[in-house]
Amino acid sequence: MESRCRVCLTRYGFAVLATLAATWARESLDYLLDDRMPFGLYFLSVMLTVWVAGVGPAILSLFFGVFAAAKWVIDPPYSFLxxxxxxxxxxxxxxxxxxxxxxxxxxxxxxxxxVNLQSAANAELTERLRAADRKKDNWLALLAHELRNPLAPIRSGIDLLDRETLKSEQVREIRLTMRRQTEQLLRIVEDLLDVSRYSRGQLRLECKPVDLRDIVKQAIEMVAPSIDEQKHDLKFVRCCQPLVVNGDSTRLIQVVSNLLSNAAKYTPRGGRIQILLDGDSESAKVCIIDNGIGIAKEMQESVFDLFAQAESPRNRDRQGLGIGLALVKSLVKMHDGLVTLASDGPGKGSQFCVSLPRQPAETLIEVEPAQLTHQLSDSDSLEGSTILLIDDNQEAVHTLEALLSLDGCRTYAAYDGPAGLEAMTVVQPDFILLDIGMPGMDGYEVVRRIRKEASLPRPIVVAISGWGSDEDRQRALEAGFDDHLAKPVDYAELMALLLDKARTRDEAKAAPERRKPIPIIAGSGRTKAK
Structure with missing residues (x-):
């Protein structure tokens, strides 16, 4: 405030001094000018003032010039007339x-x-674009790093499987490693897709009352392999009473598993991870505490920002894409909850707490055994079924064909839409596994033409596609598909789906047969000879 007053006083003081200087100069030149040019020098003082001090002081100088000229220059002297x-x-x-x-x-x-403001805004925008570009480059480097990590053991495992001298136990370990790393790749892809859906407002929740204790239990089961691999000591302190919240169980499991994965990743080998469940009448809370590397105070504000890890891609021992915590914050916000972070700094561990609105325990609906998803048993089989695979990815077709053949299925393959339609008329399959994003005729057009073939038996058509959003699934069902699975497909899930669809179809066929009336034959039932 004082500096502003000082600047203002200096500017308007300059106007007074300029007027006094013009008056002195006019008086000094009076013997030359006499009564001519009474305002000439005052006009110069106005120009000098507006150039040095600005508009306000120049207006003051203009008025001072009028009064000074009227008083000391213009006759009658010493009068303002x-x-x-x-x-x-x-x-x-x-x-x-x-x-x-x-x-x-x-x-x-x-x-x-x-112009200056626009230049400053342009400079700021340019710097922000450069920062965003650097962030993008760093994030792409991180993405390559995160993808290479699981791909390395998968590739090594394939090289090992090429050796014929491996023992069965070694083969089993290699398979388990490859499966774990493949699941890690899938989690990275799913997190990226979820972030994209959330940013576009396309992420949907299917909320119902769920027990937070069950959510944490399932999240622990998902992350257990990485925790065991790092030999962490995990303790789960659970509440004796149900902690019911209204939420999407799949997304809440994703929230807790992401926080647990972070704790496992950023805690040195053999560390401690503790899960606390607690609640009051208003909220239910789950806290994940670790004794890991901690988070610096200046980083705690931005740790939930998208791609926050991309700011420094090579200065940490353990990498990450910086999307996990951003996704956690987004999902918790969609549940009307709050996620918080507490850490005393580097090397002092971290504590993440998720708080959600609590619901009365009476709202929890217990799932009856009859409502549970069908589990495959040894008697369930698709042996003898005819399955047509239509996909332009020939290697994907060959590997899935091999699996189906091991289960006794007769398989046929086509690598584009027209060839698939031609094969369907010849083979007349029980099931069709159809890709959507094929060149030329896509899967939507293929399934529409299949449904128009009224002369052929109606096959069960399942979309197997890289497009996996809810909108993609809905579009597939509207086009005529019986169901939709996203690549890469879990084989057990695929078999369970096909068996379920086949069972539903057989029951639908059997129902009209059971409803047919039994014919009643009149008379004795004996025909007389003529």
Missing amino acids: VTNHADQLALVIYAVVGSAAIAIYWRSDSRQIA
Whole structure:
């Protein structure tokens, strides 16, 4: 405040000094000018003031010039009256020209200020774009790093499987490693897709009352392999009473498993991870505490930002894409909850707490055994079924064909839409596994043409596609598919789905047969010979 007052005083003081200097100069030159140019030097003082001090002081200088000239220059002396017509005209010209000069300067100055502001905004935008570009490059480097990590053991495992001298136990370990790393790749892809859906407002929740204790239990089962691999000591302190919240169980499991994965990743080998469940009448809370590397104070504000890890891609021992915590925050917010972080700094561990609105325990609906998803038993089989695979990815077709053949299925393959339609008329399959994103004729057009073939038996058509959003699934069902699975498909899930669809179809066929009336034959039932 004081500095502003000092600047203001300096500017307007300059206007006073400029007027006094013009008056002194006019008095000094009076013997030359006499009564001519009474306002000439005051006009120069106005120009000097507007250039040095700005518009406000220049207006003050303009008024001071009028009064000074009237008092000391124009006759009668020492009077503010201007009686001479020539002096009055000079006064008017001085006022008009001075005002015009001030207005022109003000307009020019305003434009310059606008240009300067725009230049500053452009410079800031340029810097932000450069920062975003650097962040993008860093994030792409992180993505390559995160993808290479699981791909390395998968590739090594394939090289090992090429050796014929491996023992069965070694083969089993290799298979388990490859399966774990494949699941890690899938989690990375799913997290990326979920972030994209959330940013576009396409992430949907299917909320119902769920027990938070069950959510944490399932999340632990998902993350257990990585925790065991790092030999962490995991303790789960659970609440004795149900902690019921209204939420999407799949998304809540994703929240807790992401926090547990972070704790396992950023805690040194053999560390401690503790899960606390607690609640009051208003909220239910789950806290995940570790003794890991901790988080610096200056990083705690931005740790939930998307791609926050991309700021420093190579200065940490353990990498991450910086999407897990951002996704956690987004999902918790969609549940009307809050996620918080507490850490005393590097090397002092972290504590993440998720708080959700609590629901009455009476709202929890227990799932009856009859409602549970069908589990495959040894007697369930698709042996003898005919399955047609239509996909432009020939290697994917060959591997899935091999699996289906091991289960006794007769398989046929086509690698584009027209070939698939031709094969369907010849093979007349029980099931069709159809890709959507094929060149030329896509899967939607293929299934529409299949459904128009009324002369052929109606096969069960399942979409197997890289497009896996809810909108993609809905579009597939509307086009005529019986169901939709996203690549890469879990084989057990695929078999369970096909068996379920086959069972539903067989029951639908059997129902009309059971409803047919039993014919009643009149008479004795014996035909007389003629």
